[in-house]
Amino acid sequence: MSFNSQSGNSKSGSNRIADAGRLTPAKSVRFTFDGEHFTGLEGDTLASALLANGVHLIGRSFKYHRPRGILSAGAEEPNALVGIERDRTRRQPNVRATVQEVYDGLKAVSQNRWPSLGLDIRSINDMLSPLLTAGFYYKTFMWPKAAWKSLYEPNIRAAAGLGEAPDEADPDRYDSRFAHCDVLIVGAGAAGLAAALAAAETGARVILCDEQAEGGGALRYESGAVIEGQPGYEWAQETAARLAAMDNVRVLTRTTAFGYYAQNFVGLVERISDHMARPVSGLPRERLWQVRARRVILATGAIERHMVFADNDRPGIMLAAAARTYLNHYGVAVGRKVGVYTAHDSAYAAAIDLKRAGIDVPVIVDLRDAPSSDLVEEARSLGIEVLAGHAVQKIGGTRRISSMTVAPKNGGSSRSIAVDALINSAGWTPSVHLFSQSRGKVRWDKENERFLPGTYVQDCVSVGACNGTDGLQETIDEALAAGERMARETGIASKAKGTKLAASGGASWTGGMIGAAPGAGADTTVKAFIDFQNDVTAKDIRQAVREGMHSIEHVKRFTTTGMATDQGKTSNLHGLAIAAETLDREIPEVGLTTFRPPYTPVTFGAIVSHARHELFDPTRRTPIHAWHEAHDAIFEDIGQWKRPWYYPRPGEDMHKAVDRECVAVRNAAGIFDASTLGKIEIVGPDAAKFLALLYTNPWAKLGVGRLRYGVMLREDGFIYDDGVVGRLAEDRFHVTTTTGGAPRVMHHMEDYLQTEFPHLDVWITSTTEQWAVIAVQGPKARDIIAPLVEGIDLSTETFPHMSVREGRICGVPTRLFRMSFTGEMGYEINVPADYGQAVWEAIFESGKPHGLTPYGTEAMHILRAEKGYIIVGQDTDGTVTPHDAGLSWAIGKNKPDFVGIRGLMRPDLIAEGRKQLVGLKTKDPKTVLEEGAQIVADPKQAIPMTMIGHVTSSYWSQNCGRSIALALVVNGSKRMGETLYVPMPDGVIEIEVTGAVFIDEKGERLNG
Missing domain, CATH: 3.30.1360.120 (Probable tRNA modification gtpase trme; domain 1)
Structure with a gap:
């Protein structure tokens, strides 16, 4: 078969290799890509189905609009982002073709191109790249200042983004569940399955999740792995089925652990119907799992790194493990004449599998001077030429690789080799993302140049490749021990005697290189890409350092490396190494960018779930x-x-x-x-003591059958809530809170009872609904x-x-x-x-x-304002003390301690010049002030004026026959009768400072 390297894509299906892979040829499906019809197999991803049809050109890059193909076979994919269109209202942008499963009738479209994928006008950016270097937007769009709104911003917004966001309401349904388990295991590769098996056999409640449609992890492509006498993949499927049949185990496939939060709270998103042509009626599209686990085992594996060399982004260039996955699992060859560029033995395993499948592998270009292993010798025995100490200098082809130019890395004559695909491997990066999200501290493994889990903060453990463990047997042994140990730590009395599994084969995760290969970036015209999605090259990293970015966090933001939807899964370590080399520092000195959730993009629908329309808020x-x-x-x-x-x-x-x-x-x-008032029952022998510590008021002498207005403070001395408390018995109080404050007051009380006053014999019960x-x-x-x-x-x-x-x-x-x-x-x-x-x-x-x-509530607000009663949150703003609000009488004069007493003693809280609550009357009684309006002493002062207060409550009072207002004013209690001013857009309003009570100042009406 031949390929046209300029058109890039062929619709021939001959890349499907007979007797290879695990898909059933009879189960075919039809789908379209950019309106063209293709055939795939049930179980294909969109990426594998397109490759089977000879399609390598999938999209265009974000900045330069360069042609891009498929790099990987998993969630780390930075290039192959497509839009999926089920119908007019069901459109999802930025879907990774390597994750999206094909189904009959699937409609996929390429993104970030105009007018077409093959002819993209904005690809002129590639020619203008010398003008669009790292940080150019920080420097270019500063002048002239007026051009930002009229010229720069509209055009930048029009060009920004990748896919097109849907503009109609999402008609799909999403689900959400909370779950608890003893042990949560993330990743169902060899390590995850072994850990789950060991934990489950103890009787522990186990949840095992994996982002793929089935378990197996690297066993999906490892052709030489054997576990318990079975091929690794077959063992994985049998073990997953065995686990799923156990009553104490829940196996979640197509489920990504995207966030690891405090107290072993892990967010999972399960894709339920995205792979179905006709989803079952009522079935949600996705389900958000919010899991609280007593122990977590991270078996998240490792991510293969690409080689950083000139034009390494051409369609047809992909990772070695991806090529093995497409061949061994999907039965698809990534090309018919495949070159190899590597600094790690993983690429040799891929080359051997391709060669045995009948694919021409003319050469393996190895950057290492003297590679030596069984895999190297096996490759040579199959007739594959190995060029040690060589580097790829140049790539031929635009929309599809057509050749590679190879030369000794230390200089010498070059040669051109015709290829239609190039697989490469710079080694493996342990996936420490979730570990880092758990607030764990990574450590630098200098010998193998990688970051590994270091100091643990939560009850979790990493096993397998993500922990740097090498060898299949070692990985399984580590996982079995971790599974049983974590289950035991939850208090489970083990029913198991200790599972043992014999394994052989499997790849090594150590070795390789980080940073740029020789010749990548020395020439300013060379584009050797670090971050494919954001078009960040090796020379961009070096430029950022030259311009003063010495922290990796600054380098990241200046160049945007690692800031795309893939979050730098393949690029971060390369960028860090180049920055360290340029700074002449050790990598740990330069630092490591922060891993934040989500691990992979999560739809807004999954996050929002039921909380929309009338269910947006209960x-x-x-x-x-x-x-x-x-x-x-x-x-x-x-x-x-x-x-x-x-x-x-x-x-x-x-x-x-x-x-x-x-x-x-x-x-x-x-x-x-x-009825909406918060109501809390405080019961117990120490109930009065507890209230005395939570409120400013004294409570011990409050008689049974009496009420008292109480003020609650934060530690800093500012008002937190207020309410009336009734004593029903010596050991029982009925506490009321503000409507909005009920949940936080309940939490506040529980927090102090459990952490500060655990010696008190008290029970707290919310009775708001009762x-x-x-x-x-x-x-x-x-x-x-x-x-x-x-x-x-x-x-x-x-x-x-x-x-x-x-x-x-x-x-x-x-x-x-x-x-x-x-x-x-x-x-x-x-x-x-x-x-x-x-x-x-x-x-x-x-x-x-x-x-x-x-x-109703509006009349209630006016009536209480006529009497000068405050509403916490309206007449207070988080910086108001009882003294400011005129509530000094509510502070017990002889109380030795309560929450906030030390805050009230701070000099700033008792100093002159604080804002105090007062009443206001407008000189024109018909003028009603706006709440929030600012108050000044001199309306003729220069702008910006000095504000001395603001209006907190303002109403028309029919009972008073005029407007009334409450306000916080600097030294307000000393300004009675003083005239102040409220500047407004249509004029200045003259006001008089008064007391806060406008009706029945003596309180005689309270007695009827």
Whole structure:
């Protein structure tokens, strides 16, 4: 068969080798690539199917738009990125052809080219490459300044990116699951399977995941590996099936471990239907697994490095192990005349397999001076010429390699060798990505020039190639021991006697070279690529160092090496070595770039999962929600809660409805759904001591049946939350929190109980969902609820303000709080949630003759502001102390300790010039200030003005007949009566500083 090296692609299917590989010829599928029809086999990846059809030109590079082909056979692929189109709404860009499985009807398109893959206009960038060197964009687009918005940015954005993102809503469904296990094993190669077998036989709960469609790892291409007398691949399939049949094991294929987080929390993404022509109805496309494992075993293998030489990016040039995979697993030859360039024995194994399959391998170019091994001798015995101490100097062909020029690496005459493919190997890089994500510290193995797992931070262990272990038997022994040990460490009483497996064959992972080969980059016209996807060359790395980038992190950002979708899996170590060589430093001195999740790209759909549309955030509704809907309430979202905002009557807008509700509460009574308040039960002999440590207030002398307003601080002395606390018994307290603060306050309490105060005998229980809370506020509140209450004397003498009693209302148990957030006489009626709406309806009916009016959150905000009551998070901003908020009275005068007491003692928190909460009145009573508006002392000062405060709350108050506001102002307590100013775009608003209470300053209305 012959190839046209300029067109690059042939549609002939003759690259499929008879009797090679493991796919069934009878199971054929049809697919298209850029509109052309091809045939593949079930089990093919898109990459293997295209290679079988002689297609090597797959895409164009990001920067120079150079022709690119297939480099690898796995997740490390930087070049062969395609778009997959199921239909008009189902389009996914940047899919690695080496991972995407073909199915009947698959439609794939090339990316980053125009107007076509074969003729890309932007390939002119390759000719302009001397102008587009590393960091050029930092220097070029600085001037003229005005051109950035009008010229540079629009064109850069138009040219940026690889594939085309879909512009319609994703119609697919995604799933999400949480899972726990004793041992999680990442990677189902020989090491992972052996570790899983040993761990499972102890009885431990095991999850084994692998990104491939089946287990086996390197055993998919290793032709000489034998385990327990079987070919390695067959052993792997039988072992995987055996594990899947065990009740305590879950085997997840097509599943990538993309992130390793704190406390052995690992994120997995499972591809469920991307390989199906017609997915089963209702089946999700992908599933996100969030796994908490007691122990983790990393068996992630190693990634083969490419040789760095001139024009090493041409289609038809690929990694040696990839060529073996395509041949031994898929039955596909990567070419008919295949050259080899190497500094490692792996390429010899590939050359031998190709030669035995009938492929012409004319020469192996070995950079090493005197390679010596059984593989080298076997290659020579097969008639393959070995050129030791030689280097590839030049590549012929543009859209497909057609020849290579070879010469002695130390100088000498060159020769040209015709080839239609070139496989290469510079050695192997242990995959320490997940180990690094776990916050483990890698160590430099100087002898073999590689980074290996060093200091462990979490309960995990690395085994096999990712741990630098060489030899198949050694790998399996290490994995078996790790599997059993990790299972035992979880407390599992081992049922196994210790599994033993005999193995032979397999490749060596040590040796090779890092950095550029001789002749790569010395000539400024040579493009020897380090990072294929971002078009970073060896000379780019050297230039970055010359321009002052001496940290590898700076080199990375200046050149963009390792910043593409493959995250430098094949390029990082080469770039690091070249930088170290240029700096004349040891590699560890230069540093190592940070490995961050995700390990490979993860779709937004998998991350978002169910959390979209109405499920974007869980919606919480109070037990009385149906009544609010029936009475035409307009709702607002407060956190996850749906809360009634206001209740408009026919002909009313929001302002008229809110004004009516506010007046009704002051003159008669209002009913308000306060069920969203956080509620926490604090129980135990040390409950009062615990509260005294968490709040600024004293609690020991609070009597049973009494309430107290409490302020909670952070360690730094700033207000964290507030609420009313009721003492129900000597050892029991009912704590309320702000609606938005309930989860964090609960966490705050648990954190301190477990870490700082574990000696206290206390139990904390969230009861927010258990109680419906009905607030009845106003001068007629007592008259409305009195006929419904049983077993509680409501008189002021026996049930004064800030008291709590337990009894019944409407025959239902209640915790009745005499308290107010409006400044009027009021009650907060706590009843079991299931009875919330029934009790509300009964109270509403009882209140009709008295003018009882439902009111929403907007009226609640205005009513509390009229009384100067703060809302944490609105009138505080994380930098406000109790003193600033006028709450000094809430700090126990003789308390020796509480959370935040030392923070309050800091000089800056008691110094002059702090912002303090005050009231504001506009000189024009009809002008309502904007919340967040800045306040100045002199409106005529030069811009930028000195801001001395800001408005925190601002409303129109129908009860006051004017606008009111609260604000934080520098030295506000000393500015009473002073005139200040609020500059706005349409003019300056004059304001007067007042006290924060606008109605009933003496508090007489609280007693009715």
